[in-house]
Amino acid sequence: MIAMGGDDREGGMFDDPTFLARYAPTGTLGAGSSAEVQLCRDGRIGRDVAVKVLRADQSEDRDARTRFLREARLQGRLEHPGVVPVYELADAERARPWFTMKRVRGITLEGVIARLVARDAETCARFTRARLLAAFVQCCRTIDFAHAQNVVHRDLSPRNVMLGEFGEVHVLDWGLARLSDPGERTRANEEDDLSETRPGQALGTPGYMSPEQALGDPDVGPEADVYALGVILFEILATRPFNPGSTTRERLDLTIRGIEPSAALAGGEHDVPPELARVIASATRAHPGERTRTARELADAVERFLDGDRDLAERTRMADALVIDAKSALAREDGAIATSLLARAVALVPKHVEASTLLSRLLLEPPREVPPAVHERMSRWAEGAWRAAARTATLRYLFWCSFIPVWIVMGFRDPPAAIFAIGTLVAMTAAMGLVAAGAMRGMLGAVVSFLAGTISIAVFTQVFSPVLVAPTLMATHLIVYCAYAAPVQRAMLIAVALAGMGIPIVLEELGVLAPTFVVDAQGIHVLPRLVDFEPRLTWWLLVMGATTAVGVPGVIAGRVRDALVGSQRKLLLHTWHLEALLPRDER
Known part of the structure; x- marks a missing residue:
């Protein structure tokens, strides 16, 4: 200085x-x-x-x-x-x-950086990153003009950049500048023997001069200025030296060996945008031919970043306003409007912390009251789930119907009761088929099919008594309906099923119905009341009943489990995607 x-x-x-x-x-x-x-x-x-x-x-x-x-x-x-x-x-x-x-009046860029390092409040407020980058672009434009006139500065550094009070940016100290075109030097009557750099003589400011300058190249070109501009850009962003050497010799040695920008950026206090990190890396290559070609290209690259940065600032302002409106909507308990506003805010600025946090929490935490639209969707889902269950139940009841010929062959002891039992079984199967096909919707199909099935099983208690075979049939019948019923509805279904099993027992105890089983010292005797017990057919009927009683609950439970696991997987995946919106320390 x-x-x-x-x-x-x-x-x-x-x-x-x-x-x-x-x-x-x-x-x-x-x-x-x-x-x-x-x-x-x-x-x-x-x-x-x-x-x-x-x-x-x-x-x-x-x-x-x-x-x-x-x-x-x-x-x-x-x-x-x-x-x-x-x-x-x-x-x-x-x-x-x-x-x-x-x-010229103002402060040098070197002075600004020193005050930023010292965290001077006024300087930090006045010289924002955007303003310093805009000034850097002006500096690049000035150097680009000089290069167009075949003039190379050769001593660019923050010390030689003056920032004026009214936005002016001046490049100072052209004492080491030279004409890069030999013809121009001759026409300008330059005394080359005395004024030009001699081989091996390094001119410039250590830490900012290019490797070719440090090696004493007498014919450095505009690429040397591009290198110095890259170093200046680094120091604007990182507010620390690009070249960490503590002495002139160390700085020259580091320059000649080449400094890797990624290593210089590592561990810094300031976050350097990756776009500008690439610009710095390109401008500070050790070999002149590998650098950014001109100061204009360097200015254009930084200007493109500034255009995007200004766009981000505008989008951030819009997102902030949307977050404020969303908070107002949440205060009114209008979650739908709040969700829409927050989603728009995140779309504008994907890394908007407050919008992402509020949106994720709003989506992950269910509201205290279920909105009407959700009720409607739940009803549609329940209808679809019930139809899917009805398709399975229809196949099961058709399997039961396949035993009707066996009952006929065994012979009816009480034809009216047997015909009534068969009729209710067929009615239950038909009702369930209509539900599965969508012809019978809502509670009507469920009520008709359940009552028909319960009555059919209640009459079937007269085949092998209310305590043998029939309870397992009633249990599998009840599982199908309880799996898709609400708590209150489940209680009603269980009560009806217990009544279907209990009424025949009570009627037998009261003598209204003839007993279907007798317990004495020799054992429990099942008496034929509805059909005759043809020994071979009866044995096969009991075996098939037992097999059905064991297999059907497993199939039904497996389907319910698969549906539950599928829903849970979808929910967890949905939650995982939403949590990705949250900052890491909020997850």
Whole structure:
């Protein structure tokens, strides 16, 4: 950084009557190793100007003098808003050369980064990442213009970028700049032997100069400036040096070996967007031919990011507004509206933490009251589930009907009761078939089929008594209906089934019906009441009944279990997808 220095008036511009006739020195702005900058008042126009003059101890050095004049001429020919304009150049033979230029006000990018590192509140509020990136784009545009004029800066660093009070961005200190076209240098009467970089001589600022500069390449081109711009971009984003060397030698060695941007970015406090990390990596390749080709391409890449960043900011504002409206809807217990608003917010900004958290919790936690639309869907689901169960039950009852010929062959002892039992069994099977086909909907089909089945089994108790075979048939009959019934409905079904089994027992005890079994010292005797007990057919009928009693409940329970597991799997998958919307620490 330029150090403050005193006024050295010997043999210089302050003894020049022409200079003093127009300019009145008012103070020193700064001083460097080869020149100093004075603040003067231009009396002719009435403005403050900066006057740069070669130091007295450098005025006899031909090389230093030539470089000073070349800086003034190159800076003067670069007519661009990002280059401080040169007003006047004086090269008296026996005096120190000087030139006047616009006085710029502001703070260097180096100073801004230092204050950001110190967490200065005012600087953090004033120089946001977006503003610094916009200033960087302006800086790239300035360098691109210089390259178009065949001028390479060769000393770009945050120290040489000035940010003005009103959005101006100036690239300073063109003292090491050179014309990259030999023909241009000749036409400009450059004294090449004295002013050009000699092989092996590294010019620039260590840490920002490119590898070819560090190696002393005398013919560096625009790629060297692109490298320095990449380093500056890194330091804007990371607020720490790209080159971690602590001494000049270390920084030069690291530059020559090449610095991997991903390693430089690792472990940083600031989150560098991956798009810009790729831009930095491309601009800071060790080999010039592998770098981003021009400063314009570098500016365009950052500008594309800024356009997307501005779009993200606008979408974030919209999402924030939607979250506020969703909270209001939740306060009114209008979950449907809140869900819709939050879904729109997440669609605008997928990583919006508050919207994602609220939406996931809203979807994962059921409301206290079930909405009417959900009731309607549940009814449709129950209807579909009942029809599916009815299809299975119809096959089961058809299997029961297959035993009717066996009963007929065995012979009826009580034809009216037998015909009634067969009729109720056929009616139950038909009703269940109508339910399965969708011809009989709602509770009507369930009530008709259940009552018909219960009555049929109650009459069947007269075949092998109410305590043998019939209870297992009633149990499998009850399972089908209870699996799809609500708690209150299940209680009613169980009561009706118990009545179907209990009434025949009570009637037998009261003597209304003839007893179907007798218990004495010799054992339990089952008496034929509804059909004759033909020994062989009776034995097969009992075997088939027992097989059905064992197998059917297993089939029914298996189907219910499969349906339950399928629903649970869908629910868990649904929950897993929704939880992915939550931040990790909220899951």
